[in-house]
Each structure stands twice: as structure tokens, then as C-alpha cells.
Amino acid sequence: MRVFGAMLVDAYRELNSKRLFWVILGLSAFVTIVYGSIGFDDDGMSMFFGLVNIDNPMLSRDSLISSVLYRSIFTTFMIGLWLAWVATILALISTATIFPDFIAGGSIDMVLSKPVRRPTLFAMKYVVSLLFVLLQVTIFCLGVFLCMGLRLGDWEWKVFAAIPIVTVFFSYLYSISVLVGVWTRSALTALLVTMLVWFSLFSVNMAEGVLYQERTKLVIRTEESDRLLDSLDQRLEALPNNDAAAPVRARVEAEQETALAQRTSVQDTIDQLDDWYRPIKWMQAVMPKTGETIGLLDRWLARDTDVNLMDIMAGTVEIDASTGDFETRDTSADRESLRRRLEEDAEKSLWYIVGTSLVFEAVLLLAAGLIFVRRDY
Amino acid sequence: MTNNGSYAIDLHRVEKTYRGKVRALRGIEMQVHRGEIFGLLGPNGAGKSTLVKIMMTVVRANRATGTILGRPIGHKPTLGRVGYLPEHHRMPPYLTGHQVLDFYAALAGVPRSERRPRARRLLGLVGMEEWADKKLGSYSKGMLQRLGLAQTLMNDPDLVVLDEPTDGVDPVGRRDIRDVLLELRGEGKTVFLNSHLLSELEMVCDRVAILVQGVVAQQGTMHELTAESERYEVAIAGAPPAWVAGDEKLRADAGPNDTTTLIAPRSDAEALQPVLDRLRRESRTILSVKPVRETLEDLFMRAVTDPETGRPHAPGAARNGGSS
Ligand SMILES: Nc1ncnc2c1ncn2[C@@H]1O[C@H](COP(=O)(O)OP(=O)(O)O)[C@@H](O)[C@H]1O
Ligand SMILES: [Mg+2]
Numbered sequence: 001m002r003v004f005g006a007m008l009v010d011a012y013r014e015l016n017s018k019r020l021f022w023v024i025l026g027l028s029a030f031v032t033i034v035y036g037s038i039g040f041d042d043d044g045m046s047m048f049f050g051l052v053n054i055d056n057p058m059l060s061r062d063s064l065i066s067s068v069l070y071r072s073i074f075t076t077f078m079i080g081l082w083l084a085w086v087a088t089i090l091a092l093i094s095t096a097t098i099f100p101d102f103i104a105g106g107s108i109d110m111v112l113s114k115p116v117r118r119p120t121l122f123a124m125k126y127v128v129s130l131l132f133v134l135l136q137v138t139i140f141c142l143g144v145f146l147c148m149g150l151r152l153g154d155w156e157w158k159v160f161a162a163i164p165i166v167t168v169f170f171s172y173l174y175s176i177s178v179l180v181g182v183w184t185r186s187a188l189t190a191l192l193v194t195m196l197v198w199f200s201l202f203s204v205n206m207a208e209g210v211l212y213q214e215r216t217k218l219v220i221r222t223e224e225s226d227r228l229l230d231s232l233d234q235r236l237e238a239l240p241n242n243d244a245a246a247p248v249r250a251r252v253e254a255e256q257e258t259a260l261a262q263r264t265s266v267q268d269t270i271d272q273l274d275d276w277y278r279p280i281k282w283m284q285a286v287m288p289k290t291g292e293t294i295g296l297l298d299r300w301l302a303r304d305t306d307v308n309l310m311d312i313m314a315g316t317v318e319i320d321a322s323t324g325d326f327e328t329r330d331t332s333a334d335r336e337s338l339r340r341r342l343e344e345d346a347e348k349s350l351w352y353i354v355g356t357s358l359v360f361e362a363v364l365l366l367a368a369g370l371i372f373v374r375r376d377y
Numbered sequence: 378m379t380n381n382g383s384y385a386i387d388l389h390r391v392e393k394t395y396r397g398k399v400r401a402l403r404g405i406e407m408q409v410h411r412g413e414i415f416g417l418l419g420p421n422g423a424g425k426s427t428l429v430k431i432m433m434t435v436v437r438a439n440r441a442t443g444t445i446l447g448r449p450i451g452h453k454p455t456l457g458r459v460g461y462l463p464e465h466h467r468m469p470p471y472l473t474g475h476q477v478l479d480f481y482a483a484l485a486g487v488p489r490s491e492r493r494p495r496a497r498r499l500l501g502l503v504g505m506e507e508w509a510d511k512k513l514g515s516y517s518k519g520m521l522q523r524l525g526l527a528q529t530l531m532n533d534p535d536l537v538v539l540d541e542p543t544d545g546v547d548p549v550g551r552r553d554i555r556d557v558l559l560e561l562r563g564e565g566k567t568v569f570l571n572s573h574l575l576s577e578l579e580m581v582c583d584r585v586a587i588l589v590q591g592v593v594a595q596q597g598t599m600h601e602l603t604a605e606s607e608r609y610e611v612a613i614a615g616a617p618p619a620w621v622a623g624d625e626k627l628r629a630d631a632g633p634n635d636t637t638t639l640i641a642p643r644s645d646a647e648a649l650q651p652v653l654d655r656l657r658r659e660s661r662t663i664l665s666v667k668p669v670r671e672t673l674e675d676l677f678m679r680a681v682t683d684p685e686t687g688r689p690h691a692p693g694a695a696r697n698g699g700s701s
Binding site: 007 | 396430433434435436437453454455456457458459461463464465466467468469471472476479481483484485486488489528667
């Protein structure tokens with residue numbers, strides 16, 4: 001406990017001494033102030049403390065949309081764009097040096113010669129190095145919490161869910177940095193590899209998304225074919241078994257054949273796609289779920305209503321301008337596949353998303369820990 | 378003296394081969410008594426730092442038996458009673474002198490209530506009070522070394538291990554460090570010192586070991602190690618007397634300005650008296666009579682010289698496949 005306390009204080013002093021820490025905090029403050037400058041009144045929405053006004057009754061104070069919008073701006077832009085992208089990159093740059101510095105010759109000697117076991121040292125150092133992000137997100141959330149409360153009058157405690165979520169999300173990426181940093185002792189290599197892995201995660205997710213959409217569209221077509229075949233079957237059965245119906249029967253049977261051939265060819269394409277889709281799915285399953293972890297926040301912040309900004313933007317929600325009511329509708333195959341995706345994603349459990357990611361992180365940290373513990377310094 | 382309890386450090390068969398087949402240590406046997414200042418010397422790459430790091434669990438030995446403060450090597454809790462200053466140490470530059478002492482003392486398990494007063498006292502001991510609240514980034518090498526020394530004492534250790542403590546320190550600082558070491562011995566602590574600066578060790582060490590290419594070449598008190606070489610040198614005016622050639626115990630070297638140095642290679646004064654009597658009888662002018670013993674440097678040079686080539690060993694450890 002004494003050792004952990006000392007390391008925590010040391011971690012705080014270390015991040016305190018980093019210029020980037022204050023830069024990120026300053027940018028966070030700026031982003032929060034911009035967020036806080038968004039207001040809603042009887043006429044609509046205003047930004048930058050009334051500098052820009054968007055007059056629209058839909059966006060008036062107390063409307064459902066304004067509340068949804070304000071929350072969505074938080075999850076989509078403040079968290080999704082700022083914290084989960086820009087701030088994370090800055091934080092990765094800033095923390096990449098922690099472990100290489102820690103194990104540098106002359107510095108690690110001082111620590112290893114103390115009566116603390118190596119695995120304990122490693123674990124503690126890892127945990128306290130997450131303080132950097134923990135502090136950043138906490139201060140940020142506090143700002144956002146105040147903005148929401150003062151602007152909308154709703155004191156939304158769920159905002160603070162971003163603290164564990166963003167910290168856990170960051171820790172997935174940071175574990176890569178730690179492993180490479182401990183292994184190569186180079187902060188720069190650690191940073192580059194981490195960014196590369198993150199980028200490839202992103203690419204895999206993109207590829208999966210595209211494949212999913214194409215595949216689902218094909219699946220929808222097979223479903224349509226099946227329905228068509230069913231109706232053709234019914235028509236055949238309904239036809240009287242006589243010569244007068246024979247030409248019709250022949251036509252229906254021909255149609256049936258075409259439909260069947262089409263279905264088979266679509267199924268073939270699906271099978272071909274699956275050759276690519278399945279391995280990508282597997283890769284996704286074992287890799288950390290960065291995007292989905294951040295997405296958890298959307299889920300928790302979504303109110304009893306099922307609407308969110310993504311739905312509005314995807315066009316699956318139609319808004320009645322006069323009343324502000326909305327309804328969800330099904331349209332083209334594109335939209336249908338997006339709808340299915342959202343539905344499937346919503347079904348993924350917290351334990352799946354965070355659990356599998358933590359397994360990934362644990363494996364990396366175990367490897368880093370082993371290298372740390374077994375090395376001669 | 379076979380009782381383990383009387384040794385602060387008792388090492389047997391310590392061997393280390395680094396990856397890359399560098400045989401840094403090839404079976405070290407070394408004993409350090411409690412309450413003494415022990416000096417480990419050796420040329421660059423002899424394995425001094427490796428040995429210290431093994432004792433401090435920074436490096437793992439391939440093989441090591443022996444004890445430190447009565448506990449087996451690698452016993453972590455024992456390190457709470459040891460202070461260690463690594464070679465080329467690096468302490469966090471964003472901390473102040475005071476914070477550094479506090480941090481490492483906490484890792485060493487010193488309770489908070491003891492850390493504050495002790496840090497203040499030790500900063501005074503090494504003459505760094507005025508720098509206590511300045512960041513390490515602004516320290517000079519010598520100041521860092523002083524602070525490092527204070528750091529080793531924060532847990533009030535029974536054994537202090539210093540790897541090249543006077544590295545980068547000015548002469549005043551060196552004397553200060555030496556004084557601190559003597560003070561520590563006065564308090565009954567054991568000091569293990571690693572250095573290639575011979576004169577330094579000569580001044581403070583009770584016992585020394587000379588490490589050459591991963592083995593202990595010599596070990597003992599300064600007196601023991603130099604006894605063999607003890608001799609008297611008698612400087613006289615004029616050419617060497619003829620009778621010296623007949624005395625197998627005496628040797629004559631021609632000195633400068635028509636003088637001669639007679640060397641009696643024994644340390645007992647009685648045996649020298651007849652020689653002096655005879656010189657006086659012959660009315661030779663005796664310029665000086667002085668007892669001479671090998672300096673640590675002579676001893677060291679002898680130890681590191683390859684008897685086959687008559688030249689010092691090349692620096693660095695033996696490679697695998699080399700003679701052992
Ligand atoms: N971490 C290491 N990996 C490989 N070889 C090492 C390592 N540390 C030291 N050595 C080698 O071991 C030998 C002894 O080094 P060292 O103990 O530092 O000597 P000294 O302190 O006496 O100068 C040298 O040849 C050195 O190159
Ligand atoms: Mg050394």
C-alpha cells in the first residue's frame with residue numbers, strides 16, 4: 001500500500017511535468033466551453049453563446065430532439081471524436097515514454113533493488129500510468145456534466161460513465177504500447193506500433209462493415225427470393241390441374257426456375273464472401289473492440305426512447321416537424337442492412353465487448369510482464 | 378570466521394554469462410565482514426557492476442550461492458536493509474531532491490513519519506540542504522551523486538553498496554563522500570565500494586578484492602595483500618659497496634646523482650641493522666632509510682597483467698571458449 005501510494009504520487013508528478021498533459025487539458029477545456037456555448041431557447045438552438053442561431057421549433061428548449069441532440073453531440077463529437085481520437089493520440093504520444101523511461105538503465109536499478117517483487121512493480125506501474133487518462137477524462141466529464149446541467153437543466157450522472165469507458169478503451173491501446181516499449185525499450189517504436197495496430201483495427205472494422213453490408217444485402221435478396229418462391233409454390237398449388245391452366249403453369253414453373261437459379265447464384269456469392277468475411281469476423285473477435293467500447297456510452301446515455309443521432313442521420317427515423325414526434329421505418333436494402341447492424345450491435349453484451357478486449361489486453365500485459373520480470377538490466 | 382553471521386556478504390561460485398555469450402563472472406568467491414569498508418576493484422569490464430547487480434537482484438545469476446546479511450541472495454525483504462547506488466544512476470528529473478528521497482524511501486518500506494526528518498538530516502549530511510526543493514533537472518553530476526548517496530541511506534541500511542560513487546565528482550566532493558563512508562563505518566554499517574579509482578579505495582578501504590576477467594584475483598586486507606612486497610630502501614651516496622653483491626638478501630639499484638639505493642626485501646627491522654652498521658663503519662653517507670610497500674596500484678597492475686605476455690589483459694570479459 002505504501003509502495004502503491006508512492007508510485008501513484010510519482011505518476012502524478014510525472015504527468016504534471018509533461019507539457020502535453022496540460023495541452024490536452026487546455027484543449028479539453030476549449031471543447032467543453034464550445035459545448036457549453038450551445039443553448040436552446042423558445043425559438044431554437046444557438047451556438048457560441050448566441051453568435052450563431054438556428055431558429056427551428058424542433059430544436060426549441062424542452063423538445064425531445066434538443067435533448068437528444070445535446071446528448072448526441074456529447075457522445076458523438078465530444079467523446080467519439082475528441083476524446084476517443086484526438087485526445088487519445090495525444091495521450092498515447094505522451095504516455096509512450098513511461099515504460100521505456102522506467103526500465104532505462106540506471107533508473108530501473110534504483111527500483112529493482114528495493115524490497116518489492118518484480119511482478120508487483122510491473123503491475124503497479126501499469127495501473128498508475130493510467131492515471132494520465134483517468135484524470136483527463138474525469139476533469140472533462142465534470143465540465144460536460146456542468147454544461148448539461150446548466151444548459152438543459154438535466155443533471156445527468158450517466159455522463160460519468162465515460163470515465164471508466166474511455167479509460168478502459170485507452171488501456172487496450174496502451175497495453176500495446178507497454179508491450180512494445182518493454183520489449184524494444186524505445187518509446188518511438190512503441191508509439192508507432194500502437195498507432196499501426198490501432199489503424200489496422202480500424203481497417204479491419206471498416207472492411208467488416210463493408211462486407212457485412214454487402215453480405216446482408218445479398219441475404220435480404222435470398223429472403224426475397226424465398227418469399228417469391230413460396231408465392232410461386234402457392235400459385236402452382238392453386239392452379240387447377242387441367243389443360244387450360246397448363247400454359248400458366250408452364251410460365252410459373254419457368255419463373256420458379258429463374259428464381260431458383262437466381263437464389264442459388266446469390267447464395268454462391270454469399271459463400272464466396274464468407275471466405276473473406278469469416279476470417280475477418282474472427283480477427284474482430286479476438287482484437288480489442290475499441291469503437292464498440294466507446295459506443296457503450298451511447299447505449300447508456302440513450303434514454304427510454306430508442307432514438308439517437310445515428311438513427312436520425314441514417315434516415316431510419318422520420319421526424320414529424322410539427323410535433324417533433326418520430327417513427328422508425330424500413331426502406332431500401334441499404335437501410336435495412338444498417339438497421340440489422342444496429343440491432344445486432346445492440347444485442348452484443350457488455351461482457352462480450354469489454355471482456356474479449358480485456359482478454360486481449362491481459363495477454364499483451366502478461367507478455368510484457370514476463371519480459372519485464374525475466375530480463376537482466 | 379566460518380560463521381555466516383559475521384559476514385555481511387558471503388558469496389560462493391557466482392557465475393554469470395550474459396546472452397551473447399559474455400562470461401562476465403566465472404565463479405566468484407568473496408567475503409565481506411560486517412562493519413568494514415570493502416573495496417572491489419578491477420579494470421573496465423571485469424564484472425564489478427555485474428556482481429553488484431546480482432546482489433541487488435537487478436541481474437539474475439546463472440548460479441549463485443551465498444548470503445547477504447545472512448539471507449540468501451535474491452531474498453527481496455533483505456533488500457530493505459540494504460542501500461544501493463547504481464553506476465550511472467538516473468533519478469526522475471521532474472522530482473525535487475526531497476521528493477526523490479521520499480519516493481525511494483517509500484519503495485524501501487520506510488514509514489512516512491520517518492521519511493521527512495531523515496531526508497532533511499541526510500540532505501544536510503551530503504551538503505545539499507539548499508537544493509532540497511529544486512528539481513533534479515537543474516542538478517550537476519556531482520550533486521546528483523551526493524543526492525544518490527543520501528538516497529542509499531534513507532532506509533538506515535546495515536549494508537551500503539556503492540557502484541563508482543565518486544564518478545563525476547570534484548575533489549572536494551570526493552573527500553566529502555569519503556568522510557561520509559568513514560562516518561558510516563563508525564556507525565557500524567558495512568560499506569561495499571566498487572571503483573576503478575585506486576587511490577580512493579586505498580584511503581578508506583579495510584579490505585579489497587581485485588576482480589580480473591570475472592574472477593577474484595586477490596582478496597584481503599591492504600596489509601595482507603602488500604605484506605609480501607614490504608621492503609626497506611636505503612639511499613646512500615656514491616657507488617654500491619662491493620660486499621652487497623655477496624649478500625643475496627640485498628639488491629643495489631643505481632640512483633640519480635651518483636647515489637645508490639639498497640633494497641632489503643624484508644620487513645623486519647632487525648635484519649637491516651647490520652647493514653646500516655657496516656655502512657656507517659665505511660663512512661658512507663646515508664641519505665634516507667624508509668619502509669616501502671607496494672601501493673594498491675602496483676598490486677593492481679600485477680593482478681591485471683597477463684603473465685604470459687607481460688601486458689595488461691584486454692579490457693572486457695572473457696568470451697565463451699576462452700581459457701577459464
Ligand atoms: N546487460 C548486459 N548484457 C550483455 N553483456 C553485458 C551486460 N552488462 C554487462 N555486460 C558485459 O559484461 C562484462 C562485465 O561488465 P560490468 O559488470 O559492467 O563490468 P565493470 O563494472 O567491471 O566495468 C562486460 O564485458 C560487459 O560488456
Ligand atoms: Mg561498472
